[in-house]
Amino acid sequence: IVAAFQPKRLAGKRVLLTAGPTFEPIDPVRGITNLSSGKMGFAIARAAREAGASVTLMAGPTALPTPFGVRRVDVRTAQQMHDAVMAAAHGQDVFIAVAAVADWRVANASAQKLKKNADGDTPQLRFEQNPDILAAVAALPQAPYCVGFAAESENLLQYAEEKRRKKKVPLLVGNIGHETFGRDENELVLFDHDGYKHLPRAGKQELARALVAEIAGRLPG
Numbered sequence: 251i252v253a254a255f256q257p258k259r260l261a262g263k264r265v266l267l268t269a270g271p272t273f274e275p276i277d278p279v280r281g282i283t284n285l286s287s288g289k290m291g292f293a294i295a296r297a298a299r300e301a302g303a304s305v306t307l308m309a310g311p312t313a314l315p316t317p318f319g320v321r322r323v324d325v326r327t328a329q330q331m332h333d334a335v336m337a338a339a340h341g342q343d344v345f346i347a348v349a350a351v352a353d354w355r356v357a358n359a360s361a362q363k364l365k366k367n368a369d370g371d372t373p374q375l376r377f378e379q380n381p382d383i384l385a386a387v388a389a390l391p392q393a394p395y396c397v398g399f400a401a402e403s404e405n406l407l408q409y410a411e412e413k414r415r416k417k418k419v420p421l422l423v424g425n426i427g428h429e430t431f432g433r434d435e436n437e438l439v440l441f442d443h444d445g446y447k448h449l450p451r452a453g454k455q456e457l458a459r460a461l462v463a464e465i466a467g468r469l470p471g
């Protein structure tokens with residue numbers, strides 16, 4: 251009810267997001283993934299839509315329902331997420347990379363299910379690095395306003411600001427610790443060229459609204 255009376259701060263804007271984990275197959279029945287429920291990204295997609303934006307959500311495997319009015323594209327691997335994002339990036343005003351993207355995929359994934367063998371030999375997996383979706387979007391000519399997330403296990407203040415510079419994004423959002431995974435509450439720290447600021451601890455939907463307002467206030471024009 252309250253949201254309906256707020257000004258639509260993203261009216262006429264197009265917002266693209268990634269959310270959830272990716273899944274990198276080892277064989278047809280096994281894979282490697284990251285810890286992410288997708289809740290934060292889905293909450294931000296919902297908040298952006300409430301703020302009047304046209305929202306596209308590239309979602310890795312999650313058990314979450316699609317927020318009302320949001321265009322959702324389901325993907326599994328980091329490469330698929332990258333390809334879906336690059337195909338949709340043109341003309342977007344904002345890109346928010348919330349997904350916990352697997353940094354590596356299995357280079358020697360098997361087309362058939364791997365079988366245990368009597369000697370106890372274990373599979374020897376080799377890895378290849380996945381494309382960095384956020385950095386790729388940030389490097390586009392006429393890139394949208396790019397927002398990254400960083401879940402660090404230590405030294406958040408230092409690592410998050412380093413990550414913001416490395417990825418060349420104007421805004422990077424730090425999660426405090428891994429205690430946020432799967433939880434409904436979270437605490438965020440925003441890093442931009444002026445320094446950093448905390449958003450007070452709150453439910454993910456409330457935080458998502460606060461973050462969307464922060465992003466709207468930073469858009470050019």
Ligand code: CTP
Pocket residue numbers: 268328347348349350351352353380381382383384385397398399400401413
């Ligand atoms: N990200 C991405 N594509 C990747 C890896 C990360 O788009 N292949 C995005 C994430 O969605 C997040 C940001 O980059 O918004 C930071 O992700 P993170 O894993 O913290 O950073 P990395 O650069 O992968 O560094 P590391 O995992 O080594 O700390």
Ligand code: CA
Pocket residue numbers: 351352353
């Ligand atoms: Ca990573």
